[in-house]
Amino acid sequence: MTSRLPTPPCSILLLAGGRGQRMGGQDKGLIEWRGEPLIAHLQRLTRGLSDDLIISCNRNLELYASYADQLVHDDSQDFPGPLAGIRAGLKAARHERLLVLPCDVPQVDTELLLQMLQTASAHPGKPLMLRQGEHWEPLLCVIPTSLLADVERAWLEGQRSPGKVMRDLGCVALQCPENDARLANLNTPELLHQHNRVAE
Numbered sequence: 094m095t096s097r098l099p100t101p102p103c104s105i106l107l108l109a110g111g112r113g114q115r116m117g118g119q120d121k122g123l124i125e126w127r128g129e130p131l132i133a134h135l136q137r138l139t140r141g142l143s144d145d146l147i148i149s150c151n152r153n154l155e156l157y158a159s160y161a162d163q164l165v166h167d168d169s170q171d172f173p174g175p176l177a178g179i180r181a182g183l184k185a186a187r188h189e190r191l192l193v194l195p196c197d198v199p200q201v202d203t204e205l206l207l208q209m210l211q212t213a214s215a216h217p218g219k220p221l222m223l224r225q226g227e228h229w230e231p232l233l234c235v236i237p238t239s240l241l242a243d244v245e246r247a248w249l250e251g252q253r254s255p256g257k258v259m260r261d262l263g264c265v266a267l268q269c270p271e272n273d274a275r276l277a278n279l280n281t282p283e284l285l286h287q288h289n290r291v292a293e
Contacts, residue, residue, distance in 0.1 A: 100210040101190065104145040106182035107135050108175055108232060109157065109196040110167055120152050122196040134199035136160040142206060145187040149178030175232055176255045180248060183241040190214075195232040201275045209235050212267050220259040226271030231256030233276065234264075 109122030109132055122132035132148065139146060148161040157164055165181035167173055175195070182191055190213060192206065213221040213235035220240065223230040232255065236244075240262060247258045269276060 100142075100207060101214050102145075102188045103143055103190040103192050103210055103235070104147060104182070104186035104188045104238075105139045105143040105192045105194070106147045106149060106165075106179065106186070107132065107139070107161075107194055107196055108149050108178050110149040110151040110175075110178045120150075122148075122150065123153060123156060126199060131196050131199055132157065132160050135194060135196055135201075138199075138201065138203060139192075139194070139206065142203070142210075143188070143192070147182050147185055149181055174253050176244075176248065176253050176258065179236070179255055180241075180244055183236065183238055183244060186238050189238055191236045191238055193232060193234045193236065195278070197278055198233065198276060200277050201233070205269070205275055209233075209267055212265065213237075216265045220262055220264040221267055222256065222259055222264050223269055223276065224266040225269045225273055225276055229256050229260075229266075230269075230276060231259060234259060 123130045126134065136146065145163070146161050147163045147165055148157045149165050150157045151166050154164055163185050165178070165185050167177040167181065169177070179193060182193065190210070192210060194201065209221060209223070218237055218239065220237065221235040223233040236259070243262055244258055247261070252258055
């Protein structure tokens with residue numbers, strides 16, 4: 094067995110507040126995959142890593158409530174994008190770091206999440222983003238809550254890209270292999286079906 098280094102406490106934010114356009118407008122986190130809603134897979138994966146599990150959702154709050162310690166939602170009604178959910182998560186977080194995951198990456202594993210947290214703890218004060226080959230994964234990140242004011246400033250200046258905000262804040266990259274199956278983004282019915290078949 095490989096030994097795990099201790100990681101400092103963190104809050105965890107699961108992003109489930111999008112419009113779900115690629116899913117025909119369905120609430121993506123509640124779509125079933127391998128017999129359970131996507132949000133259930135992420136909740137089970139992350140539950141043991143934090144006592145502050147936050148879900149960003151804008152619909153079906155009563156259904157999401159059983160999976161979280163806290164729910165947050167965007168401060169506008171027009172689905173302004175994932176940075177809005179990240180802002181809300183940073184404001185609500187009870188710990189010094191916020192680990193962010195989208196609800197449509199159910200194949201991510203605990204080893205990678207621990208690696209993210211350990212790498213982030215070695216770079217205090219800086220955000221961390223996964224990088225897959227040459228491609229940044231801005232919704233798989235760790236953000237110090239001390240950067241909330243910087244994120245708010247960027248938002249008020251009109252910035253809506255989480256990746257741009259974190260790169261401007263000197264983010265650290267955690268490199269993953271190209272086409273890493275753990276990072277498969279199951280954000281269409283076709284991809285959900287395809288990856289469901291692989292498991293059968």
